[in-house]
Amino acid sequence: MPHTATEPRTGKTASGPIMELRDIRMHYPVARPLPFGAKKVLKALDGVDLQVPAGQTLGIIGESGCGKSTLARILSGLEKPSEGQVLFDGVDINELQRAERALMRRNIQLIFQDPYASLDPRMTIEQILLEPFEIHPDLVPRARRRAKIAELMELVGLNPDHLSRYPHNFSGGQQQRIGIARGIALNPRVLICDEAVSALDVSVRAQVVNLLQDLQQELGLTFVFIAHDLQIVRHISDSVATMYLGKVVESGSYDRVYEHSAHPYTQALLSAAPELRQGSSTPRELILLQGDPPSPIDPPTGCRFHTRCPIAQPSCAASEPRLDPLQGDHAARCFFPGPLNLGSG
Amino acid sequence: MRQPHHAPRPLLEIRDLRVQFATPQGTATAINGVDLQLAAGQCLGILGESGSGKSVTARTIMGLLDTPPARVAGGEILLNGEDLLSIGAKRRRQLTGPCMSMVFQDALSALNPVHPVGRQIGELFRVHRGYSRKAAKAAAIEMMDRVRIPAAASRVNDYPHQFSGGMRQRIVIAMALALGPELLIADEPTTALDVTVQAQILELLKEQQAENNMGLILITHDISVVREVTDQVAVMYAGRIIEQGPTAQVLSAPRHPYTRGLAESVASEALKGHRLPAIPGSPPDLLNIPVGCSFANRCFLADEACTAAVPALEAISAGRQSACFHSQEVPSHAAYSH
Amino acid sequence: MSATSTTIGPGDGAQAVDRAPAPSRGAHRRWWLRPRLAISGTIVLLMIIMAAFPQLFTGFGAGPTENCDIMLSNQAPSAAHLFGIDIQGCDYYTNVIYGARASILVGIVVSAIAFAIAALVGAIAGYFGGWVDAVISRICDMAFGLPFILAAIVVLQLFGQRNIWTVIFALALFSWPGGVRFMRSSVLEIRHREYVQAARLLGAGNRRIIAKHIVPNAVTPLLVLQTLGVGGMISAEAGLTFIGIGLTPPAVSWGLQLAAARDYIDAAPHLLLFPAIFLTITVLGFVLFGEALRDEFDPKGK
Incomplete structure (x- = not known):
């Protein structure tokens, strides 16, 4: 069938x-192994x-x-x-x-393979998600940005109360959700x-695949x-x-x-x-x-x-x-x- | 299907094994009471995700744990009746190779980069069997032939980096098989390899296992590899075996909700265009393993009983065991879809 | 988004274990419960206060050369003079305390200069690469070729009058190549990390990437390296002064005290003992402090 x-x-x-x-x-x-070897x-x-x-x-x-x-x-x-x-x-x-x-x-945005390596270990999740808007300040007015990143967190299925944590506080699946949230922050096509x-x-892979399809x-x-x-x-x-x-x-x-x-x-x-x-x-x-x-x-x-x-x-x-x-x-x-x-x- | 239950004495028997790790954040319980049996000539898959304790189990059997931070908190590992946890370093060296050996995920780091592969294989024969240099080389070539390395005689003096990933894994397997072990543990042997090469290596392992009547423990996170190679499977979650039995039965009709979820979250053909059935949440923190069943907080069948006591791994039918209070209620399909 | 999970676990202890846990670093405990950080931090703090406000610690004389009595020269330690009395008949305890200033000042200032040069030059070489990197790296190689102490001796010889700043100048002149190389290689590595690529994909420019991602991640290890270097600079100063090429009297430093004590080893061994103890403790304190900082700054330990 x-x-x-x-x-x-x-x-x-x-x-x-x-x-x-x-x-x-x-x-x-x-x-080249030797300076005169074939290029x-x-x-x-x-x-x-x-x-x-x-x-x-x-x-x-x-x-x-x-x-x-x-x-x-x-x-x-x-x-x-x-x-x-x-x-x-x-x-x-x-x-x-x-x-x-x-x-x-x-x-055009890219989601990387290693979720932990793609997040700056010295930044909180809030700093990581604010960065796109700091680079493109015209997109969201400053006063609205915190609300915007809270929205992003919910969109990828994370608790917005955890914005002050560091990437290593999250599991691999959650780190990848953060990477995805950053990836969609600028409304890419x-x-x-x-x-x-x-x-x-x-068991976590299926969740993230579902998330990607929902976002699509x-x-x-x-x-x-x-x-x-x-x-x-x-x-x-x-x-x-x-x-x-x-x-x-x-x-x-x-x-x-x-x-x-x-x-x-x-x-x-x-x-x-x-x-x-x-x-x-x-x-x-x-x-x-x-x-x-x-x-x-x-x-x-x-x-x-x-x-x-x-x-x-x-x-x-x-x-x-x-x-x-x-x-x-x-x-x-x-x-x-x-x-x-x-x-x- | 072989019949381990009629075997007089299992090749390997693990009783109530417990292993802990001292971490900066406290004590992590990696293995929390594992019982396991393996008969000679049997192929057992240990299926689990990262942190389930499957690799730690293998390393404990082989005596490869770093202690500290690891600590074996209890249990026995009997190989032909001899407790591997109480033997000394010398006896362990005698056993490693002729009685048991291991294949790792990363073949490159399992080989010494500064010696030709032939010498590394031959070394085993020289140390354990006192072969001469010449005889050891001949034996190395024979082993390389056996794992199907083309033109073995001309490649015996090559260094590990001169081989491709698949060929290196064959060399590692040759080394593991060299002294004819009764027990071979393969820890994610194909995870680092490409899919076409993975198929070759799995074929090789299956064939060598059958030819030499070895006990094979295949550790993997990949349900399809387990299905392809093993007769028996033990599913691990948070340091415990939660389901065990003949592979085909366990994977087609799981009797534990976690196995049900794992078997289901595979993106099969029928699910195209639908959401994948996903187990919610993430595995528990090994520093704070919840009271009761470790899987309860992600389980669709959980009730108060599950969070109160740990379900024991009990026989549910001939040859099958499950550690679930609701093993009779696990549905035959589609438990996690919505 | 109905069925996605919203569970947040605490740190992923599960993964940590399968990937062979890091050795105990004492994270998640209060800093004063971590003995290495607490002890070395106390030593470093004490020495810095001693260097800045020596009068707080003295009680046997207002300054190093006051209340001296040449008749009491080289007296052994006693209740009145805890560390004894030196050749000039001055209280040795006061002298040793005042000696901290020169040693610590040299150590910290030289390391700070090396840190600044290394952070700037190393970051430029690592981030921009190409010929900029080639030029900087070759200069580093050349500077590395010179034996550090020998080079400092040659430079100090050029000065007729030597004070603490000439010593700092001579040491700082050759102290940076190690730091530059270190910074360059960590910047080079961080530049290729995925989070830097992610920032670039978001549209971040060079300045933002350097300031927000590369420098914060590369500078902390360099800071640690240079803290470890403070001890080395302190002993270099003492060594140069000991062989008569560093500070000269009337300056007060542990190196000078050791040099002066050399001639009286039999008659007054305490003259050698006390500055040597202070020197050793200080150098050890900075080295341990550097190592403790390195563990402390590991972001996973937070």
Whole structure:
């Protein structure tokens, strides 16, 4: 009984992209072992095109080293890409003048993985939540600010009486709620969650996921949800992109990517998660990949996945496939897209 | 399913273990009366969140607690009938390796960065079995083959940093298995690994456990890992085991509200578009463990009895135990949804 | 927002335990119940008061050179003269008390100068990086290459007339590289912390980030380091004076007293003993105080 294709949560309407990445490359120079050795470059992102639909949740999955955290930093404006454009409402955020940039910053906020590290240990919760309004004094008049942060505390499910406490007085889940309160203080339109619930305990994780979804509905937020927890991504996302070694290898609506995965890497990744094999309406067979992902310093030639791919052909090492559309917005970067048939029945 | 109850004597038996930590804020009770049995060849999962005491239990068995601040306040840990809490350092060294060993979460810090991995594996054979240098190296290569490290013979002289995360965890497992232990404790062995690599390591552990008829204790916070690998599961909460039994039964029909909540808060396919059933609140402060059931303040079944006395871990049906006054009332599904 | 939890637990003791608890720091107790802080704090306070108002502690003579009687030179301790009498026939207790001023002044002022230089220069190097950092770091490396005491000796040699301020100048000139490096590396680390990135995402400028996040988090450890350094500066002053290159009479300092006592070790060992005891206690007091402060300022201990 496929429960999957229920309507998206109410209040979400499909519309054009609010953010768009165009051919983003992020290259970091790598220290050379010898001064005359070959110059090496770590290609964290190598030609990423991505659209973030307004008011929806874009999930990004992939293993460590695939570039998903770099993507979060570039989307949020913490880092400038080596090449490519980051468009917000059609404007390249890295081309803006200083004053406009500061205004733009309000619109995109990031929720970090480690809730404790993202809060200044020497500030009280009140100071932490007042900071956004001190930076943007025009937003809320001084006299109203205390009431505003009390509202924020209640919005994220915390007791406003605890404003004078320090971050270490709170549990991990509560710290993450504080981080979320700060993230939504300036009424952003896009919230980027970089492994935002990964550090939380299972019983607390569900609470925070619910909170994020409630906030999305109430405030009409757009989410980019980056996580290695494949189940949570399926739960929260409207569309999903799979990344491998700095490239998007598959993208599409969540049910296409999860139930009709076309790229062999997506299929292997999803099959490796026991929870997706165990509780799924369409039983999956475990596809054990050989070895670990290669290093982004010396990525394989041709299709980057060919070294671990169960269906690789000699041609895969020679040239690189493009991210070709399959059906609707579903696209895969593979010469042989479609369900794997490994002959094991 | 194996049958531990007919085994003559369990491989490992823990009786009423209590461990406390001295902290600046007072005494934290990390383990508060744990009873546990493991038969040879059995695979037991210990499932719990941070602070539940699952890692402290493992460290206490292995004698790895820092004392102080930790203090074993009571109990016995019997390995083949020998109390590990009363043996000396020398006897413990004899037991560690040939009788019991452990795999940690962080493989990089479990390996010495300045020695080649082959020498680190071979060292075990030299110390415990008096192998020659050459024989130890051959044994190391054999172990690396056994944990499926490709081209083991050519990589035996490589250093830990030259291996990827998954390969390093294989080397750590090779070291743990080298002397053929009867008991292997794996503490979050796959938490630091990517999901495709995690699947490989779990396969390896399962296979090695079955081949060598080892007792395996797998400690994890991940319910799906427990379901994948273990026969028996013990669920820990605030330093106590609150439910125990055959994995499939416990996870599909929990008889403790906490297990019910854990099993449910997994974002399954059917919940797409709905709120996740979440256990409210956060785990108790170990410095001030509440009187009565530790879970009472988060529990949908709690009444006055729960806050008055601690429910004991009691048999509820064949092979299953639960520490709940209302174990009969735990619903079969959807307890925490709204 | 119906079903989100509003429970606030006290500190997350649960997590603290699984992550191997920190050794007991005595937090959550009143400060006077923490012996190290209480004892070292009392010593430091006492020494500072002694340096500022020596007359409060004297009773055997109004000043170090008053009521002296050359006929009583080098007399051993007695009821009338608790620490005995020095070569010039002056009350030694009064002299030792007055000696605190020079030693403590040198220690505190030199450390304060080093702190100021380190906080400013280290923060600039760490935050801006690039060539600014490269230049500052190389200068630090060079200054580090000089042996501290030797450099101070060379500088002091240039002055014909040496008083307390020349000694302070000579010591301060080479006392900062350690602090600068320390500050630079902690700023460098804090600059990449997630809460700094979060502030940047909110639109905070460089000035705000430095003032509100980086300096408060980096300066306390530096303050602790420099408090630990006070003791070192006090003994450096005593050492320089002892070998005749620091303060000269008519100044009064423990270093001078030790130097003078050197020639009378057999006849009047008390002349060596008392300034040495004071010096040791003071240096120990500042070092312990620095360590106690370090634990005290750890935000998790609050």
